[in-house]
Amino acid sequence: MTATQDRPQDSPDFLTATRAFYDTVAEDYAAHFADPLADKPLERALPAAFAERVGPGAAVADLGCGPGAVTGHLAVLGLGVFGLDLSAAMLAVARRDHPGLRFEQGSMLDLPLPDGALAGAVSWYSSIHTPDERLPDLFAELYRVLAPGGRLLLAFQTGEEPRRLENPWGHPVSLDFRRRRPEDMIRLLAHAGFTLAFRAVREPDDTLGEGVAHVPQAFLEVVRPG
Ligand SMILES: C[S@@+](CC[C@H](N)C(=O)[O-])C[C@H]1O[C@@H](n2cnc3c(N)ncnc32)[C@H](O)[C@@H]1O
DSSP: OOOOOOOGGGSOHHHHHHHHHHHHHHHHHHHHTSOTTTTOHHHHHHHHHHHHHHOTTOEEEEETOTTSHHHHHHHHTTOEEEEEESOHHHHHHHHHHOTTSEEEEOOTTSOSSOTTOEEEEEEESOGGGSOGGGHHHHHHHHHHHEEEEEEEEEEEEOOSSOEEEESGGGOSOEEEEOOOOHHHHHHHHHHHTOEEEEEEEEOOOGGGOOGGGOSOEEEEEEEOOO
């Protein structure tokens, strides 16, 4: 597979801003979220259930993989997974920390994949930087690259309003982190053609040090029928 990296001059503003933000914070982000599934049994159970449904060795993309910790987790679960992200700096960390795995640069709104190429896709807190008006395009693209029967697992923070994160770890950057109502996401996913397999919401947990993300966390699994 050859990744079609968006050229910054061609990118919509939100992709350019997201890439620049994560290029700046990549090392600090990776150090802070070294294992984003640690101490989270529900968050570990959901990818395990997803892996069992898509099957051993299934072709799966971890879209918006960041430093690759979730990609590594999916690989341990036996999936034929690769990671994709906008940010070159995030990908450099992912390749360093997971040298046996494949990571590609690109946008999940314009995936360098043929129709029906994947048995599964995971978007673990990566749709949160896509503006509301582009979510239909995102879900249409994910539907396109999944084979009939393919499954999509999503994680995101719940809420109504975006939260703007300013100066993380002292870096002079900022970015909107969008929170969404699960019912709105389910409606848009259904409009793209997906069938809902499950929804789960975990309440905020004081023991997890969730910081600005101390809100209910939503998880959806949807299926491309067929
Ligand atoms: C909050 S981080 C989550 C990273 C990782 N999934 C995790 O849970 O640790 C969001 C990641 O999504 C990536 N991202 C956001 N929008 C993207 C897009 N349209 N295409 C590819 N990656 C994207 C960002 O570059 C960033 O690495």
